Amino acid sequence: MEWLSKHAELIGILFMPITYGFIGWLTNIVALKMMFYPLNFWGIPPYLGWQGIVPRKATGLALKVVNILSEKLIKVEDFFDKIPADKLADSYKPLLKENIPGMLHRVLEAVPAEHKAAVQANEAQIVSRAIDESQAKLTEITHHLTEDAKKVFSFKNMVLRNLTGDRTHLLVDLFQEIGRKEFKFIGASGWYFGTLFGLAQMLIWWLYPGLWTLPVQGIIVGYVTNWLALIMIFRPMVEKRYLFFKYQGLFHRRQLEVSDKFSTMFAEHVLNGKNILDEVLYRRIGRTVVETIKDDIAQEMTRAGADSKAVELFNKASDKGRNELAADFSTRLSEASETMEKLINRSMNVKQTIFARMKDLPAPDFESLLRSAFQEDEWILIILGAVLGALVGLGQMFYMMVFSAG
Numbered sequence: 001m002e003w004l005s006k007h008a009e010l011i012g013i014l015f016m017p018i019t020y021g022f023i024g025w026l027t028n029i030v031a032l033k034m035m036f037y038p039l040n041f042w043g044i045p046p047y048l049g050w051q052g053i054v055p056r057k058a059t060g061l062a063l064k065v066v067n068i069l070s071e072k073l074i075k076v077e078d079f080f081d082k083i084p085a086d087k088l089a090d091s092y093k094p095l096l097k098e099n100i101p102g103m104l105h106r107v108l109e110a111v112p113a114e115h116k117a118a119v120q121a122n123e124a125q126i127v128s129r130a131i132d133e134s135q136a137k138l139t140e141i142t143h144h145l146t147e148d149a150k151k152v153f154s155f156k157n158m159v160l161r162n163l164t165g166d167r168t169h170l171l172v173d174l175f176q177e178i179g180r181k182e183f184k185f186i187g188a189s190g191w192y193f194g195t196l197f198g199l200a201q202m203l204i205w206w207l208y209p210g211l212w213t214l215p216v217q218g219i220i221v222g223y224v225t226n227w228l229a230l231i232m233i234f235r236p237m238v239e240k241r242y243l244f245f246k247y248q249g250l251f252h253r254r255q256l257e258v259s260d261k262f263s264t265m266f267a268e269h270v271l272n273g274k275n276i277l278d279e280v281l282y283r284r285i286g287r288t289v290v291e292t293i294k295d296d297i298a299q300e301m302t303r304a305g306a307d308s309k310a311v312e313l314f315n316k317a318s319d320k321g322r323n324e325l326a327a328d329f330s331t332r333l334s335e336a337s338e339t340m341e342k343l344i345n346r347s348m349n350v351k352q353t354i355f356a357r358m359k360d361l362p363a364p365d366f367e368s369l370l371r372s373a374f375q376e377d378e379w380i381l382i383i384l385g386a387v388l389g390a391l392v393g394l395g396q397m398f399y400m401m402v403f404s405a406g
Helices: 002-006 010-014 016-036 058-073 076-080 086-107 112-123 121-145 153-163 165-178 180-207 213-234 256-267 273-303 309-337 337-349 349-360 361-371 375-405
Strands: 043-044 048-050 240-242 245-247
Touching: 010 180, 016 165, 016 180, 016 213, 016 375, 048 086, 058 153, 058 165, 058 349, 058 361, 076 165, 086 112, 086 273, 112 121, 112 273, 121 165, 121 273, 153 165, 153 273, 165 180, 165 256, 165 361, 180 213, 213 273, 213 375, 256 361, 273 309, 273 337, 337 349
Parallel strands: none
Antiparallel strands: 043 048, 240 245
């Protein structure tokens, strides 16, 4: 114990490489975590707190993904040419006939008692019209899907629906997966560069034991390690020789692997049969059925002598129920569509199409896939490294101040 006390300053000096290696690692890891987490704002809005950079800019980042895909990689309409429209329409017609009578009974609950009997007397006609309307809508949608997809499908809306809001975590997962090895390198590089700076600090301390150099060195280590890590991930875009070794930006070196991971995740979680059918068919058919039933009931009420006020009260009373009913029916269509969704996935072959084109993207376009996640806020990550480095450096300064005085 006495020996430790006597040589405390020497121990502090010898630990400088470890300390600065720790600074480099800590600042890089914390900066990475703050890129992605928390998913929701933590603190006192609007300014006193933090939300991960990717979740905070989810909409803008998702739109960048849309632009990259639609401008450089795919033409969405080409996928729909491969969808078997006739099979798609025919597969849902039995579901309409099976579910519409029950849906009618649920909407009837909002009809005033004095008019309910008159409406129920024409129940068969209402069901028949609802089936005809929904089948016509179904045929129209499937026709447009293969002939002119833009009339019924918005690629941008579908991506935003599936990568923002309650599903922002998928966008975070996407960026973390395609940049997994680069992010590991950022953490490890903090140790490497920080240790080198620590060795330099040992020499500086022997020559000039100024306490103020410790927090300054902490700032430099935190700043430079974050900056160097980002540079080494993306530069150079193509392999170059530096004296006795060759080097290429880590992300660019992995273009084949990243293309495979990105195309797999995008095909599984975004541009797949389930999401496409939800976007163009499930919700539309659900609304069509419910609104047709509502309109027919209102007409039957009018024929039975109901005034406009009674019809208006029915419409208002059934609003919430109709929305829930349409959502329930959309879910039921989805649950009964596993076979059709798999058929669409096989027909479109999204993963292979995106992969085949992404692996050959020019370096600047390929780089934007990952760098877009934090390019606008790189300065925050670098300054954060400097601030955290300064705090650790201050801690070391107080340690040396106490034991040097001893």
